[in-house]
């Protein structure tokens with residue numbers, strides 16, 4: 446039991462989760478609290494994020510707070526990190542997860558639509574990672590970051606057309622590797638997860654015939670659940686992963702294999 450606890454505990458850690466108001470971020474935040482961490486949520490849906498933090502604090506008897514933050518705004522991120530540090534006493538780990546998707550063909554996409562997806566999914570991941578890296582280094586701390594990429598960074602999804610999303614997620618994978626190398630000598634590990642189709646608010650609105658095709662193309666013949674990602678995030682954030690950096694952990698029910 447002691448060994449198990451040592452391997453996968455986040456006891457005493459404060460973990461920042463972006464996009465934690467709903468979906469993968471919220472469910473993973475609950476699991477992170479369950480293994481002993483205190484929680485900070487950054488999400489642009491402020492009320493929903495606060496409700497999620499309150500529920501987590503109650504359920505897991507931990508400290509949890511939320512701040513309304515748009516991850517595309519570097520100054521707001523820096524101010525929110527300062528505020529969270531003041532309120533929680535410290536920050537240790539980051540699950541950098543906020544993201545959006547747009548299903549639209551490249552021929553029809555407007556410049557603003559392209560900018561928006563790249564801005565949230567790639568620039569947003571960079572701005573939060575950069576601010577968190579600066580925070581750790583300026584406080585003489587080591588730490589770990591897990592970015593949410595996607596299998597869309599590796600394959601091209603079908604039948605929906607989503608070049609902006611696929612491109613942004615390929616960027617997240619390469620950003621993860623770049624930061625891993627840049628920050629290796631600073632004791633900051635940077636890894637990413639690449640989920641396949643996961644049933645959340647992001648995907649639940651998608652037309653049923655597309656969801657049926659996604660399931661058919663997945664060897665497991667189903668979509669994943671957010672809780673099926675939690676163990677991977679906890680592993681990569683924990684000291685168990687002390688030799689892992691720049692890893693892209695694909696969790697997709699076998700989708701990218703066939």
Ligand SMILES: NC(=O)c1ccc[n+]([C@@H]2O[C@H](COP(=O)([O-])OP(=O)(O)OC[C@H]3O[C@@H](n4cnc5c(N)ncnc54)[C@H](O)[C@@H]3O)[C@@H](O)[C@H]2O)c1
Pocket residue numbers: 463464465466467468469470487488489490514515516517542543544545546565569593594595596639640641642643644645646647648
């Ligand atoms: N659901 C899937 O099938 C799937 C698959 C692979 C990767 N992902 C990725 O997982 C992450 C979470 O996805 P999800 O399915 O939970 O989606 P979701 O829509 O349920 O949750 C995303 C959260 O991010 C927040 N957010 C969006 N833009 C933001 C911004 N500019 N600033 C701050 N917060 C913002 C939203 O408010 C929301 O709470 C995303 O990066 C997504 O691309 C999802």
